[in-house]
Amino acid sequence: MYTAVDHCLASPCKNGATCTRLLDTYVCKCLPGFHGQHCDRARRTSHGCHYKNGECEHFCRHLPDRSHVCFCAPGYRLHQDAISCMAEGEAACGRTVTRFTPRVINGKICPKGQCPWQALLTEHNVFSCGAIVLSDRWVLTAAHCVWRKPATVFNVTVGEHDLNEDERTEQKRRVVKVLIHHDYNKSSSDSDLAMLKLHRPVKLGLYVVPICLPARNSSFGRALSSVRHSTVSGWGRLSRFGPAAGILQRLMLPRVPLQECRLHTKLNITTNMLCAGLKAGGQDACEGDSGGPLVTRYKKTWFLTGVVSWGKGCANKNLYGVYVRVSNFLSWIENIMSNF
Known part of the structure; x- marks a missing residue:
């Protein structure tokens, strides 16, 4: 005759949790403020996200029970520790791939590969402004750089470092769409942003990495x-x-x-x-x-x-x-x- 073991007799659930017996196993129902298989992990509720960003490596969000959870930028997954963010592919946003020991930087050269989200905007093939890599198809720039000009006059170069050298890391793309923020005010410079779409994707890698955007609706x-x-x-x-x-x-x-x-x-x-x-x-x-x-x-x-x-x-x-x-x-x- 088979007798199921009652695992709840060993009191596996901690911090006042309720143990429910199942066939050959059990589940713990945690009290608010605790989590984990045995309810042995305290959610950091006291200050939530407001204290040290909830210890999250990227983003922190409050839950209805006043606890909080960590989450990551696109291209990262949350580690089992529920705090750290692991890059899923090459060229995850906001991480430089080249190895470099940072020194104090005051108006000094950015070592190649250390500013991989920097792009160059040219108008009729003449340097006009900086721009920022957001993805393989989109860059962000200032609205006043492209105001009242057709997309056809612009090119974007990524992977650029030395303007006077062909370093074989540059990728140049035509701009096919210019979207200026609807609230842009030329005289006050308010909402001075424009999104530029490239005619074909750039290849992300060592010298071209998108920058991460902060999460909306998080602390x-x-x-x-x-x-x-x-x-x-x-x-x-x-x-x-x-x-x-x-x-x-x-x-x-x-x-x-x-x-x-x-x-x-x-x-x-x-x-x-x-x-x-x-x-x-x-x-x-x-x-x-x-x-x-x-x-x-x-x-x-x-x-x-x-x-x-x-x-x-x-x-x-x-x-x-x-x-x-x-x-x-x-x-x-x-x-x-x-x-x-």
Whole structure:
């Protein structure tokens, strides 16, 4: 005669959970605040996502029972530890593939492969602006770079590093669609964003990697803003009347509160903008960098926080650089990428 073992007699369920006996096994029904097979893992409910981003490597979302879960950017899967994000393929967004030991970067060359989301926008084959790789078919730039011009005059180059050398990593594509944000205001520079669709996909890899976008409807904005410094890159002019840099530059800058930015620039800074730079001047994105990325590293992954919009002159004292605040435009960006 067969007798089923009652596993519940051994009290396998912890933290006040209820044990339900099944044929040859059991399930634990956890009390709120606990999870895991034996309800032995506490959900970090006390502060949820607001404390250390819920310890999540990427994004954190609150659940109705006041607990929270971690989730990852597209192209990553959540590790069994329920916190870490594992890249699923080559060229997962926001991760540089080339091995490089970072040094302090103040207006120095961006080593090849370390700014792989940087793209170059040319108009009639002349360098006009920076742009940002979002996928193999879409790049983002500033609206004023493409305002009232047909798509046919533009090309985008990715995998570019030294403008004066053919490095055999460059991929050039025609632009077939220009979508300027519907609220773009030329005089105030508000909502200064445009999406560009390429005529055929670029090949992602060592030197071409999309940047990650922050998640909508998560507390990740708060986590990103806790990282004080962001990095801007581009081939813009190195000084006010100087030549454009031949080699891609990058620069680490502290972000500046809007009130302080308004105070020191005496300019109309809207909530769709963010400021970065040093009050003493001397280091900032310069002309020709419009449309380029301002990126922020959270743990091991880089996320897009701003798009270079404008600044009064190059690195003038008390004049911060102004960027489009990308977090306000995530729905618009994602809608275009999925529907056009």
